[in-house]
Amino acid sequence: MLAAGLDWSIFLQPSFDQSGNYLTFLLTGLKWTIYLSVTAWVIAFVFGSFVGLLRTLPNSLCVALAAAYVELFRNIPLLVQLFIWYFVFPEIIPVLGTWFKQSVNPLLQQFIAATLCLGFFTSARIAEQVRSGIEAIPKGQRLAGLALGFTLLQTYNLVILPVAYRIIIPTLTSEFLNVVKNSAVASTIGLIELSRQSQQLGEFTSHWYESFIAVTLLYGAINLTVMVLSRYLERFSRLSGYIGGRH
Amino acid sequence: MISIKGVSKWYGDFQVLRNCSAEIGKGEVVVICGPSGSGKSTLIKTINGLEAFQEGELVVDGTSLNKRGIDLAKLRSRVGMVFQHFELFPHLNVLRNLTISQCRVLGRGRKEAEENALKLLGMVGLEAYCRKFPAQLSGGQQQRVAIARALSMDPVAMLFDEPTSALDPEMIKEVLDVMVDLAKNGMTMVVVTHEMGFAKQVADRVIFMDHGSILEDKPKEEFFGSSGSERCQQFLSKILAH
Ligand SMILES: Nc1ncnc2c1ncn2[C@@H]1O[C@H](COP(=O)(O)OP(=O)(O)OP(=O)(O)O)[C@@H](O)[C@H]1O
Numbered sequence A: 001m002l003a004a005g006l007d008w009s010i011f012l013q014p015s016f017d018q019s020g021n022y023l024t025f026l027l028t029g030l031k032w033t034i035y036l037s038v039t040a041w042v043i044a045f046v047f048g049s050f051v052g053l054l055r056t057l058p059n060s061l062c063v064a065l066a067a068a069y070v071e072l073f074r075n076i077p078l079l080v081q082l083f084i085w086y087f088v089f090p091e092i093i094p095v096l097g098t099w100f101k102q103s104v105n106p107l108l109q110q111f112i113a114a115t116l117c118l119g120f121f122t123s124a125r126i127a128e129q130v131r132s133g134i135e136a137i138p139k140g141q142r143l144a145g146l147a148l149g150f151t152l153l154q155t156y157n158l159v160i161l162p163v164a165y166r167i168i169i170p171t172l173t174s175e176f177l178n179v180v181k182n183s184a185v186a187s188t189i190g191l192i193e194l195s196r197q198s199q200q201l202g203e204f205t206s207h208w209y210e211s212f213i214a215v216t217l218l219y220g221a222i223n224l225t226v227m228v229l230s231r232y233l234e235r236f237s238r239l240s241g242y243i244g245g246r247h
Numbered sequence B: 001m002i003s004i005k006g007v008s009k010w011y012g013d014f015q016v017l018r019n020c021s022a023e024i025g026k027g028e029v030v031v032i033c034g035p036s037g038s039g040k041s042t043l044i045k046t047i048n049g050l051e052a053f054q055e056g057e058l059v060v061d062g063t064s065l066n067k068r069g070i071d072l073a074k075l076r077s078r079v080g081m082v083f084q085h086f087e088l089f090p091h092l093n094v095l096r097n098l099t100i101s102q103c104r105v106l107g108r109g110r111k112e113a114e115e116n117a118l119k120l121l122g123m124v125g126l127e128a129y130c131r132k133f134p135a136q137l138s139g140g141q142q143q144r145v146a147i148a149r150a151l152s153m154d155p156v157a158m159l160f161d162e163p164t165s166a167l168d169p170e171m172i173k174e175v176l177d178v179m180v181d182l183a184k185n186g187m188t189m190v191v192v193t194h195e196m197g198f199a200k201q202v203a204d205r206v207i208f209m210d211h212g213s214i215l216e217d218k219p220k221e222e223f224f225g226s227s228g229s230e231r232c233q234q235f236l237s238k239i240l241a242h
């Protein structure tokens, strides 16, 4: 009944903003969702790895600072964090904030705020995963590295991290999927990412069902691609006969 | 070679090492035994600076561990260590396990490191396994690789922490054979083990520890003669019983 009433030709109609048709309109959203997710995840991976690693160092100051970082970003709701990055920081940061408001184009403003917000929010979660990956490595591995004359930094780089990252590939993957999902929050500050475009499509054409089905398929396609890539990465990096921390 | 003078160590309120003293000369083989929790592992970990200590003096191959700011990494690279659970690096094949520290710590070229690695693998009878990953080897084979890895750094002394106690009985001998060869070739060795057969065969001295103290430190003939302390005799009769 419903299927019979759907009109897929609306995707070929020119979009209300004259940028093309509604298919390209949605694909623009897809593009910004991907840009946002990838850059946010890179930020999250870099800062998360660093903070997660700090939490495992034999130095209580490092551990305390890293723990505070994690609690800060993990416990403030994502939407609040986004408003702080987008509305509050440009007001209170001298010089740079004013420049940001006046000279950066609005789309880029939205994108930068959303990327930083998602990136740091997710970095706290990745920090915890990196920490648990490192802690899953038997303590003897660290001793073995140090006993061979590696510095602590070398021990991390050559011994602990290569195995820790392999262990957490699955959780890092699901964290990327979380970033994709969370990126929809950027629609609240007006970034033209996928969920906002689909909402606008619905509003302007009243073809809500077509819009939601299309957007679901597009999010699904992202998930599928990421999962296939991650499977491939997992298989490529698998340590034969090695399960968890000990074989 | 290794000089331990009045070393004490605490974990919080708990004293793990009590005023331990021992001298280990070049080429000497010293076996340390004692009940679980007596501080044997802690003592040998302090010898290469893997554990700090609060009192006493420790000198290894002319380097005092009491000095602040000594290059611990450099000291450790000159003292080989073998662990109960082998601790090979699971993401590297056997050859790479033996070359990585030669390249990264000693600055050897890849070719030189590999030649040295293959020579040592030949010595422990595992040359053919150089492309295998640790998880593909038996426990005994892994431990022999671990010994070869420690030797790849040309250590001045070797420390062993219960090298055979995680092994199935049929693999213990292959590891002990390698260690006996090492001992006979004049390596300075400190071995925590309950393999008294090994001690009788190659040890120069046996140290008995209990509750963080060194209770006995004697030439093996004397140690296995019946002159020791009651505590030590009790312990020996227990482990020799099975
Ligand atoms: N990091 C630590 N913090 C607190 N206590 C510790 C720590 N490491 C070891 N200990 C304690 O120190 C004591 C000595 O430990 P150690 O590992 O040196 O004993 P061991 O003689 O090697 O015993 P085993 O035969 O079981 O290996 C034990 O009672 C242990 O519980």
Ligand SMILES: [Mg+2]
Pocket (backbone or CB within 6 Å): B040, B041, B042, B161, B162
């Ligand atoms: Mg022990």
